[in-house]
Amino acid sequence: MSRWINILGFTTLLLKRYWRSTLSLIIVYSIIVFAFASVLMFIQSLSYEAGIVLRSLPEVWVQRVIGGRLLPIDNDLTAGLAKIRGVSCVHQRVWGYYFDEGTGGVFTIVGSDSIPDGLTIFAGKGLTSFDTAGVAVCGTGYLELHGVSIGSDIILTDTERHLRTLRITGVFTSSSDLITRDLIVVPYGEARRLLGIGNTSSTDISIDVTNPDEVETVVRKISQRIPNVRVVTREQLISTYQSLFGYRGSLFLFGLMISLLAFMILAWQKASGLSSKEQREIGIQKAVGWSIPDIMIQKFCEGTIISFNATLLGLIAAYCHVFFFGAPLLKPFLVGWSVVYPDFHLLSHLELSSIVLVFFLSVIPYLAATVIPSWKAAISDPSEIMHA
């Protein structure tokens, strides 16, 4: 035990002696870990949130497709869909895009008659089935671009160029920007007028299935009975997002892996081409009685102190960057350069496997890159090393 303590003491003295190079190494090392861990945390947080909120959706979605284009779907189909065994609820969705000429932004208009009050992500009065026209609930995108708030009147243009005045009765708070940023929620009748969708059709249809095991059967029956439709399941929606984050994250990680590799090559080169001073040190250590295992332990301690400190600093910085400051270095690549800038707040979520991955990719290669070349130097003859 005292042998280890003595070697550790000697290592700390060496680190103090070369504190400038040690500090610069830790800074560069931390920056690389920071970049790598930031991407992991960013993608993992989005993926986690998407996985949870998408789980609450209906199991099946039906869209009408003619000639490769989406068209409104007839409401008459609803009765036929409701008769399929296993279907518990059929819901006609009315939604579409609204180009705001004043700002150049594109918003999403959604028809609804039920936004419950009392949600933490909502302020004001929700919509009910008694609201038929003249009211709206907005996300922060519209509010910020137009400088309006609850109680303000807004003017939207319908497809026949008529102006519609709506009073904002409620707003979604910024904490839900990831799903509500560009929304303008209005009663169904108002949505139909604004989007030009007649009373006999809807944008698409969502279907709740009682038994999740029957989803594939329900999908098959819909595809067989109704022509020209695209049927999408909830699992496909979720897998789209999981693969999206995997794909996008992989693009970033691929670039960062190259940086990591470049750093490791640098560390290897530095360690393998031990300077004459370092070689002489090893020679002196051997000459005064250090054994090869002693030198290995000393180099291992040095590498461990540097790599663990740098990795932890990088992880802490990445955590603060992503979850406290909202990932300002990464978000622009994801959200695009649109007028309605999605300024979402990331949920802090980090899995143990990611931390292990970062440590594995960061610490092990560095230790290998420092210990192995030192071992090569240590097994050489001391006089040979000192005369080299």
Added chain:
Amino acid sequence: MTTHPSKIGTVIILLFIVEVALFAGLLFHDRFRTAQAQRLQDEADVMQELRLTDLCLATESRHTRNIALPDLMAPFQDVPGYYDHFPSSTFLKPPKGIGGFSR
């Protein structure tokens, strides 16, 4: 003037402990945040009530706003010969089986 190894060692060990404690604190701090769980629940409620299929990750174009249920021709619908939306289109991969009517 020399510094005793134990002093530097103590500093390094203390630094290490502080870093581990700080990182562990950050991790566990969020596990107990009820506000975060409440927000997720409320978002799920809104998604369910409004039957929203997509997250508002990018609003540049229709196919990146609604990536899970996109319009099949959406990338080229805005203006004939229009440049592809950047950067969201570059980084967004279309869902599986987007080329056909059914997936």
